[in-house]
Amino acid sequence: MAEKMLMKGNEAIAEAAVQAGCRFFFGYPITPQNQIPEYMSKRLHDIQGACFLQAESEIAAINMVYGAAGAGARVMTSSSGPGISLKQEGISYLAGAELPCVIVNISRGGPGLGSIQPSQSDYYQSTRGGGHGDYRTPVLAPSSVQEAAELTQLAFDMADRYRNPVMLLGDGLIGQMMEPVLMPDYRLPADLPQKDWAAVGKPAGGSAPRAVINSLYLDSALLEKHVNGIYEKYAVIQRDEVRYQAEWTEDADYILVAYGAAARIARSAIRRARAMGIHAGLLRPITLWPFPADALRELAARAKAFLSVEMSMGQMIDDVRLALDGLKPVFLCGRAGGMVPSVQEVTDAIVKLKEGV
Amino acid sequence: MESQILIAGFGGQGVLLIGQALARAAMLEGKEVSWIPSYGPEVRGGEANCGVVIAEESIGSPLVTEPVLLAAMNAPSLQKYASWVAQGGILLYNASLADAPDVRKDIRVHAVPCNAIAENAGSVRSANMVMLGAIIKLLPLVSVGSVMTTLHAMMGPDKADLIAVNRAAVEKGMAAV
Numbered sequence: 001m002a003e004k005m006l007m008k009g010n011e012a013i014a015e016a017a018v019q020a021g022c023r024f025f026f027g028y029p030i031t032p033q034n035q036i037p038e039y040m041s042k043r044l045h046d047i048q049g050a051c052f053l054q055a056e057s058e059i060a061a062i063n064m065v066y067g068a069a070g071a072g073a074r075v076m077t078s079s080s081g082p083g084i085s086l087k088q089e090g091i092s093y094l095a096g097a098e099l100p101c102v103i104v105n106i107s108r109g110g111p112g113l114g115s116i117q118p119s120q121s122d123y124y125q126s127t128r129g130g131g132h133g134d135y136r137t138p139v140l141a142p143s144s145v146q147e148a149a150e151l152t153q154l155a156f157d158m159a160d161r162y163r164n165p166v167m168l169l170g171d172g173l174i175g176q177m178m179e180p181v182l183m184p185d186y187r188l189p190a191d192l193p194q195k196d197w198a199a200v201g202k203p204a205g206g207s208a209p210r211a212v213i214n215s216l217y218l219d220s221a222l223l224e225k226h227v228n229g230i231y232e233k234y235a236v237i238q239r240d241e242v243r244y245q246a247e248w249t250e251d252a253d254y255i256l257v258a259y260g261a262a263a264r265i266a267r268s269a270i271r272r273a274r275a276m277g278i279h280a281g282l283l284r285p286i287t288l289w290p291f292p293a294d295a296l297r298e299l300a301a302r303a304k305a306f307l308s309v310e311m312s313m314g315q316m317i318d319d320v321r322l323a324l325d326g327l328k329p330v331f332l333c334g335r336a337g338g339m340v341p342s343v344q345e346v347t348d349a350i351v352k353l354k355e356g357v
Numbered sequence: 358m359e360s361q362i363l364i365a366g367f368g369g370q371g372v373l374l375i376g377q378a379l380a381r382a383a384m385l386e387g388k389e390v391s392w393i394p395s396y397g398p399e400v401r402g403g404e405a406n407c408g409v410v411i412a413e414e415s416i417g418s419p420l421v422t423e424p425v426l427l428a429a430m431n432a433p434s435l436q437k438y439a440s441w442v443a444q445g446g447i448l449l450y451n452a453s454l455a456d457a458p459d460v461r462k463d464i465r466v467h468a469v470p471c472n473a474i475a476e477n478a479g480s481v482r483s484a485n486m487v488m489l490g491a492i493i494k495l496l497p498l499v500s501v502g503s504v505m506t507t508l509h510a511m512m513g514p515d516k517a518d519l520i521a522v523n524r525a526a527v528e529k530g531m532a533a534v
Contacts, residue, residue: 006381006392032396116397177419178377178392180384268417343418 062090072198092131096215109338117338252281366430490530
């Protein structure tokens, strides 16, 4: 019987990954995600056949991920903003070659080397593919340590199901904070496809079709066919994998849209607003791509206005606007650079919304 | 009802450990809890703090901005955070390293000479445990039993010999306020 443990978000992600069968981790240090490789270095060391490797760079690490994924292994890398930028070429190759893996971004303030404090300014990069070419990565955004563990395991399953990299997007707050965690009792879903495409070598005494792991298609018609195939997968992901949490939305005049750490602040602000008699509610996207657009549109029937609460200058707000398509006004409550909005700041924004609408 | 607690001091004083002991004890009692450290380019001797939120229902923001209790283990953190304490809240300061603060009339202030008490109890390194004792005495959010169980678990078999010293320090801290 598992018992609750007090863990940092970073530690919970690492342990959950191992319990989901991740046996390969390649990374390069950067704050505020260093507890992930630290934990993995110790944990994987004790497992026979597993490998933790601190690569010489983020670019090397993501290409090691490509290798392990191509051989059919469950593999993960983690970094933060600047390091994730360096990995983008590799992520594009992984998507092009249809290789499953999990990429964790415990993001920090940007642009550039930025700050090491919590931020959500990697939203565009995460949800729009990030690297070159026509591709997307599903993005899972935990807002508690418990959820960080659960979504890490879901990320591995989704990666294998769709043969695509999956991004777990946290921030410094989610990575550094400790909360009680009940490690999920992980079971490999029985309906995951076999990895018959993996390059695992010639079976002893037999033969097998040549496994080709590749993202280069010099014939444009073939590449278009390949991309169309990838986008057929994405259509299924958009249909089947949308996840979100709605709180206090039944009677809400004002809907806050927030994910990750910002959703925690928003939840406290909504409690304050409700104590003042303002009917505010929270729509918390758990998948940032695919974005819960339908759920937002449904809320527009009743709500008067929407407030996108972000630790950025307003990136998710684009998806909120696309979802609502002009149905209702959308406003931003955002902080940048690693500044976390205070509960009072968000409460004030809700009050302003009420006065302004 | 969420109770925010802020513990601050020098890096190396075991400030984060005080918070973790509180958080783990609260978890043991089935409460909702979050713990968040200051993190950054910290150095030994530099500022360190952690915020703990203990609640009956799910916790919104884990950030501590209006603590019902501040435990300041040194003078700079007392100076920096004394004004943060919520009205009617409690301010504990390590009187071995900090002078009495300007008196705020709307909070309760307690001087705890943590280092001196810890030294008498056997080891100055358990000054943080003295403060932990004072905290649990004044803020009955977690029981002494849960804290002791927690300390046992956190130290593990390797440091079992330190249990007695730390238990004594916690008890003296409780007696000091």
